């Protein structure tokens with residue numbers, strides 16, 4: 200309706216303008232200079248009407264445009280409400296709504312080895328346990344008791360932090376990792392029988408000075424310590440996930456199961472994550488296609504849309520490690536012991552085989568000193584909501 204009014208006002212303005220033009224033409228025909236029109240009153244009157252009509256038309260037009268703008272803005276606001284996956288500051292992160300879950304492993308332990316030790320036992324503590332035990336799937340003592348945990352909503356990276364991500368951090372800050380400062384890192388190489396401290400191994404040289412990540416920029420960064428991971432997270436405006444957040448995220452909404460995808464390590468005989476198929480250390484059948492790391496997101500995500508929570512690279516969490524923490528941890532947003540000697544890492548890696556390590560269970564708790572680094576340990580970040 201107001202649109203018709205606008206048309207009418209424009210028409211009036213056009214008619215008034217036409218009258219002025221006719222009067223002007225008549226006067227010009229009479230040879231009267233335009234600035235001395237014989238009927239200035241009429242001209243002024245008609246001009247006034249025209250200006251008023253033009254003003255009304257303009258005002259109506261402006262109101263029309265304002266109305267359209269309000270409708271457009273309102274519709275955009277309704278269809279683009281803030282969502283975890285669309286905020287630019289949460290690029291590559293998934294918003295998890297939190298809530299309750301059962302943390303840890305239920306039932307009686309059939310296996311008590313917990314893999315403590317210093318270097319390279321620190322490596323053993325984190326990257327492996329050392330016995331071949333078919334009861335390993337029942338879980339270790341430090342995973343007990345299973346207990347209800349409530350978590351506030353949080354964001355978590357959909358993938359492990361990659362070499363490309365870490366390169367941006369290094370270029371922006373000039374940061375030196377613990378491995379670079381020490382001059383080496385713990386490395387397991389294809390063909391070796393055990394871990395070795397390798398001079399010149401660091402995140403850019405995962406197997407030693409002669410190796411490179413130039414063709415692995417989309418692989419998880421490794422040879423980074425807990426200190427390095429925490430520094431990256433701070434730079435990125437994020438933080439490391441707590442151990443509870445990590446386990447909740449890894450379970451992907453499934454409760455009481457051994458793996459993010461169920462209770463069988465290889466459903467239908469197929470490896471669906473990057474771990475070691477075969478007998479360590481001599482036989483890696485590479486059914487998953489990789490000896491070392493794989494590009495992130497090479498395998499199907501879990502129920503929360505998170506990739507490589509199990510396998511590929513171990514992931515540092517924010518928490519200190521204590522083997523009895525589950526016996527007294529708070530039920531709401533547990534953040535680990537106040538202090539400790541080792542930090543928790545989770546998820547196992549390309550190194551974990553069925554007979555050696557077994558750390559690809561969602562309940563398994565790895566740990567190592569916070570300045571230690573290995574060529575199978577990386578991380579992903581989390582972030583508070585707000």
Ligand SMILES: [Ca+2]
Nearest residue numbers: 507508510512
């Ligand atoms: Ca992983």
